[in-house]
Amino acid sequence: MNRQRLKAKLIKYFLQSCGSLSIIIVLLIFLFLFKEAIPFIGSPGITELFHNVWNPVSFQKEEFGIVPLITGSIVVTLLAIIIAVPFGIIGAVYISEIASPKEREFLKPFIEILAGIPSVVLGFFGLVVVSPLIKDVFQLNSGLNALTGSVLLALMAIPTIMSISEDAIKSVPSVYKEASLALGASKLETIWKVVVPAALSGIVASVMLGMGRVVGETMAVMMVTGNSPVISFNPFSSVRTMTATIAAEMGEVTIGSNHYMALFWVGIVLMLMTFGLNLISYRVLKKYGLSEK
């Protein structure tokens, strides 16, 4: 009997430690990002990061201002979300309220496939198809700009926005709809004036989750945005995001150098941004009992 009890205890502790590993990994991530980044505060000093020029490899004066990288990420992300939101929300409404069950069974997995396409493949597609197209349509010198990056990122955000918005729309109690229809509203009026407003917080959360995904996306943006670190809010200018900077430059730095530490700071800023976005959206989703997804 005692042996059995011991065995049960051992099993429980084993499973418990497996589960706790997730907590440990999160702590380790924070720990190691800061561990590699902290010496930067002593020299060359934390204020260096707030400057407006990112020029980490220079014989005269290295500059580690991450402002252009942050604005680059923000421009690309906002543009992507502006493109993705109408598609994501209208798609969600269509799939949950209008499509026939057969159509739904085809549409949902198909859009899931979009979520599964590796970002490097999307980036490649952007490079050979989307970027020349945008160059021709807007008559630019180069198709490698913020807009091209945003189009690809919008494609990545659409599945997230669609599937979570759909859940939110589905969870609207059907009595709302029935009441509206009974009062003589048409189906479309019911959808846009009753169902969507009732699901709005879930929809907003889905957009924020999509944003979190987009900010952190690396390969596609790195391949098509042109990568020049300038502060610009023009969608046709070449930009460089935080993610692309880390991925492109980490391979060439000396470990422990100022440049190396600055890249870890970029990583910290990036993580805090996505962390904030995710935290807010999960709060909202949890409030409405949608946090399962």
Next chain:
Amino acid sequence: MRGITYLVVLFIAYIIIDILIHGLPTISWDFLTGDPEKSGAEGGIFPAILGTLYLVVGTIAVALPLGMFSAVYLTEYAKQNKLAQSIRMAIVTLAGIPSIVFGLFGLGLFVITLNFGSSILAGSLTLACMILPTIIVASEESLKSVPQYMREGSLALGATKWETIYKNVLPYALPGMLTGSILGIGRAAGETAPILLTAAAFFLPELPTSVFDPVMALPYHLYILATQHPEAQKILPMQYGTALVLLFLVVGLNLVAIILRIRVRKKYKW
């Protein structure tokens, strides 16, 4: 509204068809089993395919058992205590961390501090941390779908808690756990940013012989061919071929998961 929804569908179809049409002519036995020549401009991509398989197998070996055990703890043992809440919080946090940050973390911990170097081991461990949340959430869902009376019946007959889980819950939950995990594995196969910093090399004269060797990998190979290669314009067929193989691998895995999921749902209707 139908128009806008189908515009998205059309666009996805266009991406897939474009890569199929331009990629298929490149695919041949030599392409799939040959070594790259002239820095990837000619020859095949065998080492990259093999490298991606090594990374995926390594990732599964680490993440799958850990994720499944975590899910068992969360659904069967912990329910709602403080620790479980913190674990759930950690999973949500992990799921939101950008892949390049996982790359930085893998670089700091596995490559430099633990001195694994840029290697299969470091890459697999990094990818495993990244897909752990996907596997835990999928496994949890599958465990939850096993009805409570399956557990109660077993416990009432005098089985211990672990016997109940092991013999009466896991066998029914396992297919769902595995199919859910395939999605995470597909993600690991297609990721570039983390292995860029922890495992990948563009060209290696020999195949890796131990877990401490760096590898070539399909996503990284495509990235280099498309953006860093001096004659990127001329070797378009090689790029399309590599993209097709990668897409086939990842979308193939996803399709398998989706089909299996439908079949599993039909098999166990409680």
